[in-house]
Amino acid sequence: MMLTFKEDRSLFPETGKDGKPVIDWESGKFTKIWQGPVHPGMTGNMSLELTIQGDEIMDCVTHVGYLHRGFEKLMERRRFIQCFPICVRVAVPEPDFNEYCLASTIEELGGIEVPEAADWMRTLLLEMSRLQSFLAQMGGQGSSFGLGLIGQWTVWARDLVLDRFEEITGGRVYHMHMPPGGVRSLLPAGFEARMTDTLDKISGVMEEVERVMLNNSVFKTRAIGLGYIDPKWVDEYGITGPNARGAGVPKDVRKDYPYLMYDKLDFDVHVEYESDVFARTKVRYNDILTTIDLIRQIVPRIPKSGEFMADVPNVLHWKIPYGETYKRAECTRGEYGYYTVTDGSGYPRRINVRGPSYTHAVTLMEKMAINLNIADTAGVMSSLHTYPPEIER
């Protein structure tokens, strides 16, 4: 017999005119507790200020914490090239999307055409970034329901991807391989064979993840029906990526607004319709398989030699003419974008980061937490896949 938490938890309290629950502190029925911060690398430095009745959440206020704040302002006070060591820290587990989006806004405003080899390299780096980020999330998703083994497997698999990053870029976490104009280098000798070996190993791990996590009665019992996202919220709150696709909305920047070399690649967008934690996990699982396939398509098409960096103005005093642009990319969590405004000086006038975490972690979490059991909060939070520095950026 399976245990479920399907009973209606929304009988109490009443909601006021503003849609917020009416909390009568005098009644003595409510308790305020804080969940988190727990771990700065995942969602942990973000805290939830919970008002509970028993083990049920009545109200939730999100606090994004003090880790890595104010990136946008830091960048506005630096030369364009100096923004790169900063922008990668906006989303620690996915630095490459920040690099790509910022570089491409600068390239567009500065009139720089990137060599084709660099575009292939960038496509590879972004897919590798998606792969390692998905693997980290998958481990976190399992762990949030007590499946620690999944974390051990996927974090090991992620490390294999970081090994490949290390040999291309010289860095494991912050790669900084996409300066405006191109990339720092092409692939090292023998990379294709090592990447193929890595992908084979990860494919093997994913088969096991499918058996142990997706075909797991405990996981299913807890994840199915949990953390429901109403499809109408997708546009209402700006939900993108797997969170939207798990709700049956096929949003994917790679297909909707193709960039880099994605229009030359063969892949499908995965959609699930149940809109719960389990559906989102399945979308991410299939995305991992797609990403593995995409990397297998990309690597042989990267030129072994030739131009990989455009002739850029001297980065020490590169002034970019007045203008504004928005560039986006599909990261693991949805649409990532940089809105950059230039005023003809050597510094960006305004950089605004559109990270998916803001909409997902703040607006959505505050909505979804209502009537949730405390024990499920971590699972729901994890299924939203958010990175706090991206929120308080």
Next chain:
Amino acid sequence: MSLKDVLMPFTAWGNLFKEPVTVKDSRNVEAAPRYRGFHVNDVDTCIGCGTCEEICQNAAIDLVEVAGRDAKEGDSGLRPMIDYGRCCWCALCVDVCTTRSLGMSNEYKWVSSDPEDFRFVPGVDEKSWNDNNKGYFKMDGYDLYSTERVEMGELHPEERDKSFVEMIQGFSKEQAQKEADRCVACGICTATCPAHMGIPQYIEAIRNDDLEEGLRILYETNPLPEICGRICTHKCETVCSLNHKGDPLSIRWLKRYIADQIPESKYKEILETENITKNGKKVAIVGAGPAGLSAAHYLALMGYEVKIFEVQEAPGGMTRYGIPEYRLPYEMIDKDVDYIKSLGVEFQFGTRVGVDVPLETLEKEFDAVFAGTGLHLGRSTRVPGSDHKRVYQAIDLLRDVSYGKEIDLAEKVVVVGGGNVAMDITRTIARLQNKKFGKVNVTATCLEAEGSMPADDEEVIEAREENATIDPGWGPQEIIVENGEIKGLKVAKCLRIFDDEGRFNPSMDMENQKVFEADMIVESIGQAMDISYTDNIKEKLTFGPRGRIQVSPDFQSNIPWLFIGGDIIQGPDVIHGIANGHKAAKGIDKFLKSK
């Protein structure tokens, strides 16, 4: 939910029988070959340009003095110190390093209980990774600024071989800004320039399209930008940090670009010199060359009444009478000089001090005297036959050409010398031969071997483009004269120029001789000074090695009212002359104010 969902998770137990993937000794895992680990620096290649410091957004790099490394030409003597409390290992410092000396080893393990250890000078402080060759270094083909010069438009050899039209066409605005963009503003050039011009600053003005500001910066240290922008020996470019991995910046042409764009009529307004308050004191200047003009300019700005006495009929000194017009048009000299004239500086041409006006008169009529009389006498090889009437000094011929006189041109000419003046006369003769005979037959030869000629490489290349023959590495032995006519120059292969003690003492291979056929020989092996105007006060002056008058750092001689500078003190070089004139003007001001 199905039975499969209950049973499948147990398949994880199958992993119990697999080889664990745990790294047994994680401390000994080697990083990838291109890992961005701890910094290394080849301190012998590094020039301390500070570009790494400039780009570091964390301010993790400071340029510091290093024991045993002194500043020298092209090297600030400083080296980068990295603070690992701030470094984020982005490697942008490696990317912009102008000499490619800075890199990162792939070493990443380092334990120390002393926090100070984490601030160190790579390549100087003993670190275990100093000899590690693996790690992050900038890849070929990846540059964050252009390493190639913007091409300068110049007349094609066929267009210039019969005329004296200026051959270098100068930068357009787009070209100048693109070239200026390459500058990393390290300032190594400023340290090397004898006048210490604010080179990064005026290059920045070009980038900002603020040429008026550029002109103001030029005139802070150099009142002859049109002249200097064309024929300066550009030591700044030789030491330019970009020279280490690409083409050096075209600093000279950029300077010319600023001056070329602004008409002389606007100078006074831009430089705010419309109203100069006079101080009632008078200074005489002997010689209207770069040193004299420079001294006159700065003295005039200080309020002195300045009068220049010049033996020739026009100002410019060696720049007018020693440099052909295709390199430096006379109107450009006039532009620089006209502005100096507009400051109230008087000129008295055709007056030889010591003959037409005694130095004693100048002493009486003026409060101080500055002499910058230049090197206007040629030197002879003194080989047999060098006293023939068709053996000329290059400097005399160039002067005659400047005056528009017709020179005694032969169909076959040999020039002895390998410096810039030798190239000037060679190319001048080539043009004149082309005009007169329709063909070129001029050969320049010198002691120095190919590649080590004292002339600028571009001068040698352009001379060859103009069909002159350059045959270096030969020492003149005799000018062959038959029946009163020159037949040629006999030369022997030069084995070495300096002896073991570094003294000029050429040795020849007398078994390897040949004759350059010629009807006329031009000697261009250096210039000498004529300071006969000091004959009456000679005993009061102190002379140093090579017969040069010794002066103080302010260019003041032993006779307090007499200041001396320019080529006769520190030449031959226009920028040294300008710098001397500037310093002497300040010295004169100091001297007169203290009287």
